[in-house]
Amino acid sequence: MEILKYIPNRVDAMEVVTYEASELSEAHFVENHVNLNKPCLIKGAVSHWPVMQKWHDIDYLADVTGNPQVRFYEHSNYLDHKNMARREQQGRFKDALQKIVDNEDGIVSMPSIFCNASGPFSPLKNDLGNFSFLSNIPAPLYYPEQRFFMYSGAGTAWHFHQIDETLMCQIKGTKQVGLLAPSCIAFKQLYKDLMQYKYLDGPTCFDNYKDEIKPWEVTVEEGDSLYIPPFWWHGVEPVNKNFGITLAQCWASPIYKLADFNKPMVRKIWKDALLDKGLARLIMKHGMPAILSSIKNRKLVANME
Numbered sequence: 369m370e371i372l373k374y375i376p377n378r379v380d381a382m383e384v385v386t387y388e389a390s391e392l393s394e395a396h397f398v399e400n401h402v403n404l405n406k407p408c409l410i411k412g413a414v415s416h417w418p419v420m421q422k423w424h425d426i427d428y429l430a431d432v433t434g435n436p437q438v439r440f441y442e443h444s445n446y447l448d449h450k451n452m453a454r455r456e457q458q459g460r461f462k463d464a465l466q467k468i469v470d471n472e473d474g475i476v477s478m479p480s481i482f483c484n485a486s487g488p489f490s491p492l493k494n495d496l497g498n499f500s501f502l503s504n505i506p507a508p509l510y511y512p513e514q515r516f517f518m519y520s521g522a523g524t525a526w527h528f529h530q531i532d533e534t535l536m537c538q539i540k541g542t543k544q545v546g547l548l549a550p551s552c553i554a555f556k557q558l559y560k561d562l563m564q565y566k567y568l569d570g571p572t573c574f575d576n577y578k579d580e581i582k583p584w585e586v587t588v589e590e591g592d593s594l595y596i597p598p599f600w601w602h603g604v605e606p607v608n609k610n611f612g613i614t615l616a617q618c619w620a621s622p623i624y625k626l627a628d629f630n631k632p633m634v635r636k637i638w639k640d641a642l643l644d645k646g647l648a649r650l651i652m653k654h655g656m657p658a659i660l661s662s663i664k665n666r667k668l669v670a671n672m673e
């Protein structure tokens with residue numbers, strides 16, 4: 369799966385702003401990145417967490433969770449159920465982890481392991497720590513607060529988060545992440561080409577608007593966290609086939625972000641919500657009251673596509 373390969377202008381890819389966690393204040397992170405919806409890389413954000421040592425041991429992971437039944441896949445992570453369900457397998461957690469460890473040439477992916485308060489993976493929460501640059505973590509509106517991806521060779525297809533802030537934390541292994549801003553002029557065509565995986569077929573799908581594609585790229589190493597704001601496109605590839613673990617830590621977005629109708633992505637989300645489309649509808653169900661109260665005096669409908 370060539371997730372990043374055919375994205376135009378990678379040679380001129382922009383660099384994501386990078387901080388050392390020890391030098392990043394919460395005020396600076398919130399004011400310059402969360403509030404402005406700008407990604408950044410925080411080096412060493414989770415390198416002090418107990419998880420960094422404990423989770424290299426698959427016996428420990430199996431024992432602390434009770435070795436529950438899990439689903440895993442011999443392909444990268446897609447957005448839609450149809451592609452995701454291909455070659456789905458089920459087995460015990462430890463057996464799936466062993467397949468990941470033993471994998472050399474193929475792909476094994478165990479995505480979206482939720483640390484729910486009462487689920488079998490809840491003991492894993494005890495191995496997490498705090499972020500020195502983020503103390504206020506309100507419950508996310510849509511995504512789980514924490515979900516893990518355990519994998520070898522598995523990337524994640526281009527997608528965006530319709531709401532909620534995300535820190536993509538590398539517990540084990542290194543990933544390359546491509547980012548595209550939500551303000552891309554060729555929004556409609558880009559949306560279609562990325563959501564329908566046209567980019568996997570080769571570089572030609574971007575021919576009509578490749579000059580409009582201005583990617584960011586960043587390497588997220590073990591112990592680092594990448595702040596991914598809502599609406600930003602991102603595609604992810606591991607740098608090798610080794611056992612890797614990623615944590616997605618999510619929290620609620622400032623609600624005004626969903627009232628930024630200058631962004632075509634925001635207009636699209638609202639349009640889909642009004643057309644009663646799955647995920648967007650759920651987001652609106654949770655976010656709508658707060659959004660409406662914050663924007664009640666604005667003329668919204670006229671701005672929608």
Ligand SMILES: [Fe+2]
Nearest residue numbers: 527528529602
């Ligand atoms: Fe994501």
